[in-house]
Amino acid sequence: MANRTIKVQNQSTKNDAVITELPAACADERAAVEFMEKQRWGGFPACPHCGDIDVYQMKNLNTGQRQANYRWRCHGCKQQFSVRVGTVFEDSRIPLRHWCYAFWRASTSKKGVSALEIKRQTSLSYKSALFMLHRIQFAMQDVHTTMNKLSGDVEVDEVYIGGKPRFKLFGKSAPRKDKPAVVALVERGGCVHAQPVANVTGKTLKDVIRKNVEISARILTDELQAYSGLEKEFAGGHETVCHPRGEYARGDVTTNTVEGFFSIVRRGLDGIYHSVSKEYLPLYLNEFSFRYDFRNLDDGERTRLAIRRANGKRLTYKEQIE
Known part of the structure; x- marks a missing residue:
């Protein structure tokens, strides 16, 4: 019984940390990068190109600080990468702090968050806000397989x-x-x-x-x-x-x-x-299904899960409208 109590306390502390870190991540780009790295890799970054964990941060030789593009380099395949590579926000020029905000709101708002609201809070264009929202909805999807069919x-x-x-x-x-x-x-x-x-x-x-x-x-x-x-x-x-x-x-x-x-x-x-147009309806159903499936998680853990689901998924405009 004592072990179970400790586990619950540690889980609560972990989730509280997510909620505590999110406001800073939504306001500062460096904090956003470090937050996304922590959620994606859990302290153990791996090269998305070859899977090697022998990687290092690229730093400015004069200042010793991380480079402005926050890139890493792999000792194995010699390629460079950032936390964006292999995710729904790869090749996006939208700052990660805005992605943090959009993931947070989409994961925690019971009825969802509109692209117009994201636009108001981030000062992005409506087109960019909608771009983010659709890719977050795509990340939220779960592929049903024979291993997780509904039962009972x-x-x-x-x-x-x-x-x-x-x-x-x-x-x-x-x-x-x-x-x-x-x-x-x-x-x-x-x-x-x-x-x-x-x-x-x-x-x-x-x-x-x-x-x-x-x-x-x-x-x-x-x-x-x-x-x-x-x-x-x-x-x-x-x-x-x-x-x-x-x-x-x-x-x-x-x-x-x-x-x-x-x-x-x-x-x-x-x-x-x-x-919502018929073409984009599946994306919105992804979002509602995600929040329903994980309704018993707290807001921090649900946001963490949504961000982790972005790993290994990409959505091009052509794929989005097909």
Whole structure:
């Protein structure tokens, strides 16, 4: 019991340090570089080109201070690098202190932070602020694999972004060409997977469920006919609630959790971002899913995790719009 107490205390101290360091990192470029290096490498910098840890800081021969570009050099491959290399902010001329601010706000604001707000706080152009926001959202994504599929009780629901009736009647599945459809799968007490879909037909929705949910799971949905037959594919079965009859819970059979997630998404898209194009919608879903998945972490640890996820990811403009 004593060891557990010490571990919790140390964790709290570590997280408090992140929150303490962030304001300075958002105000001073050198502090921002050192903060990013600490979060990315944890005190053990490694060459992003060859992986060698035999590296050293490049310093001014006259002053002994770090060079203005804050570069490192690898003894192994002889290449130079900075903390930016191999991340979503590689080749960006935006100061790292602004990246620190944007990561902080995007990780900790419940409904998100708009590019316009980032512009106001950093004095960057709107285009640069949006550039940062989209790349941070890209960094936040998590690739679902067979090792981390959703399990247990998994609630599934779909919405048309821009509005869905409170009472989903039989005409619910009628196409709404002006509004993109999004499906979300939430593991109770766990993570969420959300993505845009071309339509809400049985084939489309079931393909998403099969790809992201363990076959041992129990699937919970509303009465939409597209979900019928799932009980034959998942060992936990498939149970539904019938909203047109006013049924929203029957014992532990409910879709309230996934509907709660969509409520957060809607409030963020309507209240913070106002308008999101279909092309960029996946990036915004990354952001909402990230904050939901790590809702039990404190702000410092969530920011730390977002920054670490930037490692090994790059997003070009061409990739962004495809």
